[in-house]
Amino acid sequence: MSMVLDKNDTVLQRLLKERIGVFPILLYVVIAVIVFLAAEFNKIPNDMIGGFAVLMTMGLFLEYVGSRVPILKDIGGKVICTIFLPSAMVYYGFIHASAVNAITSTMKNANFLYFFVSCLITGSILGMDRELMINGVVKMIIPLILGSFFAVFVGLVVALLFGVEIKRAFFFIITPIMAGGLGEGAVPLSIAYSEILHGSQAEFLAELLPAALIGNLVAIILAGVLRRIADRKPHLTGNGVLIKVSEKDGGEGHISDINNHEAIDFNLMGGGLLTSCVLFVFGSLTSNIFGMPAPIILIFAVAIAKYFRLLPAYIETGAYQLYKFLSSTLVWALLVGVGVVYTPWKNVLSALTLEYIMICTSAVVAMTICGFYIGRFLNMHPIESALVTSCHAAFGGTGDIAILTASDRMSLIAFAQLSTKFGGVAMIIFSTMLLKFVS
Numbered sequence: 001m002s003m004v005l006d007k008n009d010t011v012l013q014r015l016l017k018e019r020i021g022v023f024p025i026l027l028y029v030v031i032a033v034i035v036f037l038a039a040e041f042n043k044i045p046n047d048m049i050g051g052f053a054v055l056m057t058m059g060l061f062l063e064y065v066g067s068r069v070p071i072l073k074d075i076g077g078k079v080i081c082t083i084f085l086p087s088a089m090v091y092y093g094f095i096h097a098s099a100v101n102a103i104t105s106t107m108k109n110a111n112f113l114y115f116f117v118s119c120l121i122t123g124s125i126l127g128m129d130r131e132l133m134i135n136g137v138v139k140m141i142i143p144l145i146l147g148s149f150f151a152v153f154v155g156l157v158v159a160l161l162f163g164v165e166i167k168r169a170f171f172f173i174i175t176p177i178m179a180g181g182l183g184e185g186a187v188p189l190s191i192a193y194s195e196i197l198h199g200s201q202a203e204f205l206a207e208l209l210p211a212a213l214i215g216n217l218v219a220i221i222l223a224g225v226l227r228r229i230a231d232r233k234p235h236l237t238g239n240g241v242l243i244k245v246s247e248k249d250g251g252e253g254h255i256s257d258i259n260n261h262e263a264i265d266f267n268l269m270g271g272g273l274l275t276s277c278v279l280f281v282f283g284s285l286t287s288n289i290f291g292m293p294a295p296i297i298l299i300f301a302v303a304i305a306k307y308f309r310l311l312p313a314y315i316e317t318g319a320y321q322l323y324k325f326l327s328s329t330l331v332w333a334l335l336v337g338v339g340v341v342y343t344p345w346k347n348v349l350s351a352l353t354l355e356y357i358m359i360c361t362s363a364v365v366a367m368t369i370c371g372f373y374i375g376r377f378l379n380m381h382p383i384e385s386a387l388v389t390s391c392h393a394a395f396g397g398t399g400d401i402a403i404l405t406a407s408d409r410m411s412l413i414a415f416a417q418l419s420t421k422f423g424g425v426a427m428i429i430f431s432t433m434l435l436k437f438v439s
Contacts, residue, residue: 021060032057039096046098051106052333054099058086059332076224076406080217082335083343083402091345100340107337114280116326116334117397118298120413122276123323125302126316127411133303136242136380140388140415143374144423147367147389148178155363162355167438173359175431176208177215178367180424181396186212192432196439210351211360213343216395216402218364223387223406226368230383230407238381240411242388264325268318275311275319295397296421299414327410331401338398364393384412391416392423 020028035044035057044050059082066081067073089095106112125133152174159169171193179185190205197204230237238244279301283294290297305311351357368390375385387407394400400416 020064023060028060032061035099039099042098044096044098044102046101046105048106048110048112050099050102051110051112051337054102055106055333055336056330058082059334059336062086062336063332074224074228076220076227076402078332079220079224079335079402079406082332083220083339084217084345084348086336086339087343087345087348090340095340103337103340107341112334112337113398114295115277116330117295117401117413117417118280119273119276119319119326120323120401120410121295121298121417122279122302123272123319123321123326124411125299125414126272126306126311127320127323128306128414130307133306133414136415137303137418139243139378139380140385140419142378143371143380143385143389144392144419146374147370148392148423148427150370151178151363151367151392154366155359158359158362159355162358164355164359169359171431171435172207173211173356174363175427176211177360177363177393178423178427179208179212179431180420180428181212181394181399185396185424185428189428189431192428193435196432196435206347209344209347210356212395213348214351214357214360215364215393216399218361219368219390219393219399219403220406222364222368222390223403226383226386227407227409236381237383240384240409242380242384242412242415244379244381262317264321265318268314269322269325270318271315272317272319272322275315276322279305293421295417299417303414323410331405331410334398335402335405338402342395342398364390367392383407384409388412388415388419391419392427394420396420 016025018025023031035053038044038050039054044054062081062085063078066078069077069081072080086095090100128136152170155174156166156169159166159173164173176186176189179189186205186208190201190208193199193204193208194201230239280294280298282301283297286297287294306316351360368386371389372382372386375382375389378385387403387409391400391403394403394416397417397420400413400420401410404410404412404416
């Protein structure tokens with residue numbers, strides 16, 4: 001964000017008028033110096049207070065940098081900078097240990113990631129049009145399935161061209177890209193591989209992780225490209241709405257124009273916060289019963305509540321307002337945490353070979369293109385269809401947030417989670433069964 005600049009201003013005057021986030025640059029420098037000194041003298045609280053101080057300070061600056069670097073800014077630069085620069089900084093020792101500890105405590109012990117995802121899922125679903133929500137879930141399955149097959153086919157063709165063994169390309173490069181992230185993707189996949197191939201689970205995990213990270217990076221870049229295409233060709237996008245709908249149908253993919261423009265009510269936001277947390281707790285409570293992860297149960301629970309109007313309209317409004325608040329204010333802080341805690345830089349470096357990058361890139365590009373064109377035939381907005389399909393390559397919920405942030409389409413978070421989670425589970429089951437057969 002920057003203030004209005006006069007063309008006659010000197011360089012210093014222009015600099016002083018700049019803002020990093022909402023802060024004038026001089027005030028931001030004061031904030032950054034305080035946080036830096038606290039870290040250097042080991043005075044950063046090892047809790048959410050210290051964690052947010054570091055995360056938000058870094059997030060605002062890296063978002064500022066990513067939005068201004070030529071070329072990079074047009075392909076998701078803000079997301080790339082806020083995830084991968086902190087990852088590299090931790091690896092090379094540029095972030096003090098006390099700051100890393102505070103970030104880790106916030107992301108893992110306080111579970112900021114799941115809190116953020118829960119609020120986004122609840123608010124985005126309760127903010128949808130009821131009919132569009134159901135139609136979207138049904139229709140997204142087709143481009144997801146076809147996109148997955150196309151990604152495998154293209155990825156294997158590229159592997160052959162580079163002389164990479166088909167078995168290695170499929171099981172250790174393409175599969176982890178579409179397995180659903182780390183905890184619900186690469187980890188269970190590595191356990192299955194270790195049992196089938198009688199090897200070390202840790203070694204298999206180290207081999208699977210780079211593909212998942214590179215695939216997610218490619219998806220982020222594609223999301224930035226799709227955003228640019230949407231800006232230039234608005235007829236291809238629904239601006240965050242997946243299913244096309246005519247004006248006479250009245251659906252818009254959100255609560256309504258009245259609620260979208262309604263004054264912020266902090267009491268209602270509090271109600272939305274409690275609703276989001278309780279529904280996630282319900283998912284945790286019943287995860288063993290239904291045999292599904294808590295975030296997936298959360299999606300179904302919120303969708304059922306929305307479709308059958310089980311919640312008062314004002315609670316839906318509060319959840320939607322909370323979703324808008326979090327997606328506007330804390331997303332960059334979250335992505336810094338993702339980079340520090342969940343994106344090991346050494347794994348990224350290990351994947352930087354031409355054939356590895358080309359296989360990952362071709363698979364994700366093929367999947368996204370397939371989603372774009374199949375969506376057009378299913379009365380879906382091509383940009384949104386491509387994005388939801390590409391989220392099959394997301395690194396779990398963090399990857400979904402990164403992809404949708406790069407595309408400025410956070411309202412698709414529920415569909416993205418379904419694409420990542422269900423697509424990932426299906427890919428793990430298929431791959432492990434196939435590995436048993438060919439081993």
